[in-house]
Amino acid sequence: MRFYSQSFLYDDPWSIVSYAFFMRYPNPFASHVLSCDVVSRNISPTGTLVTTRLILKSGAMPRWAPKGMVSRAESWVIEESEVDPVGRVVRCTTKNLDHVKVMRVEERVILEQTSDDKTLQNTEARIVSGFGWGLTKRIESHGLARFKANIQRSRQGLFTILELIRQSRAQTMTMGVPSLYTPSQRFASGSSASQTASEASGSSDNEQKPRGTWLNPKSWL
Known part of the structure; x- marks a missing residue:
C-alpha cells in the first residue's frame, strides 16, 4: 500500500472554493474526465448537503503492463460528499469501482x-494493488506517481474555475444575484438567506427578493 498526504491553502473564502470544487468539471486540465452525473442528493437530519456522483474517467496503461491486465482503459469513480454550511467544512471521498x-x-x-x-484543503490518498505476479509494488508505485501528477493538474483546473468566478463577481450581476451579494457573505445567525440578501441590497419586504445559486443550498452543486 502507498499513502499520500498534502495540504494547500487557498486565499479565497470557503464558500467560493467549495463552489469551485463541485463545479470543477469540465475544465481544460481534466480532459480525462468523460462524464460526471449526480446519483443522489439530499439534506441530512443535521442540515448538511449529502451528494453522490458517478464520474467516468479514462486512462492509459504503462508500457510495462502485461497485455490484457484490464479489459478497458476507462473506469467509473464514485464520489461521496458532505457539505456543512454552518461549520464551513466539505468532506469528500472518491474511489474507483473498476x-x-x-x-x-x-x-x-x-x-x-x-x-x-x-480555505485549507487537506488531501489524503491510499493506493492498493492486489494483482500479484510480482507486480504489486510496481503497480502501487506507478499509481502513486500518477496521483501526484494528477493532483497538480487538478489544482490548476480548480484555479481556472476560481478565476472564472472572480470574473463573474466583478461584473454587475454576480452568480445570478446583484453584486452587493456575494457567496463570501455569511448568513446572519437566526435569519434566512433571503433576509440576508434583502438587507444587503437595502430592499423592503414588499420588493422582489433576488434569487440565485447561493440563496438555495440545494442548487449549490
Whole structure:
C-alpha cells in the first residue's frame, strides 16, 4: 500500500472554493474526465448537503503492463460528499469501482475555513494493488506517481474555475444575484438567506427578493 498526504491553502473564502470544487468539471486540465452525473442528493437530519456522483474517467496503461491486465482503459469513480454550511467544512471521498484488483485508489479531501477567512484543503490518498505476479509494488508505485501528477493538474483546473468566478463577481450581476451579494457573505445567525440578501441590497419586504445559486443550498452543486 502507498499513502499520500498534502495540504494547500487557498486565499479565497470557503464558500467560493467549495463552489469551485463541485463545479470543477469540465475544465481544460481534466480532459480525462468523460462524464460526471449526480446519483443522489439530499439534506441530512443535521442540515448538511449529502451528494453522490458517478464520474467516468479514462486512462492509459504503462508500457510495462502485461497485455490484457484490464479489459478497458476507462473506469467509473464514485464520489461521496458532505457539505456543512454552518461549520464551513466539505468532506469528500472518491474511489474507483473498476479494476479494483489491479489497483484501488481511495482519496479523501477536506475543505475547511480558516480563522482568516481563507480555505485549507487537506488531501489524503491510499493506493492498493492486489494483482500479484510480482507486480504489486510496481503497480502501487506507478499509481502513486500518477496521483501526484494528477493532483497538480487538478489544482490548476480548480484555479481556472476560481478565476472564472472572480470574473463573474466583478461584473454587475454576480452568480445570478446583484453584486452587493456575494457567496463570501455569511448568513446572519437566526435569519434566512433571503433576509440576508434583502438587507444587503437595502430592499423592503414588499420588493422582489433576488434569487440565485447561493440563496438555495440545494442548487449549490
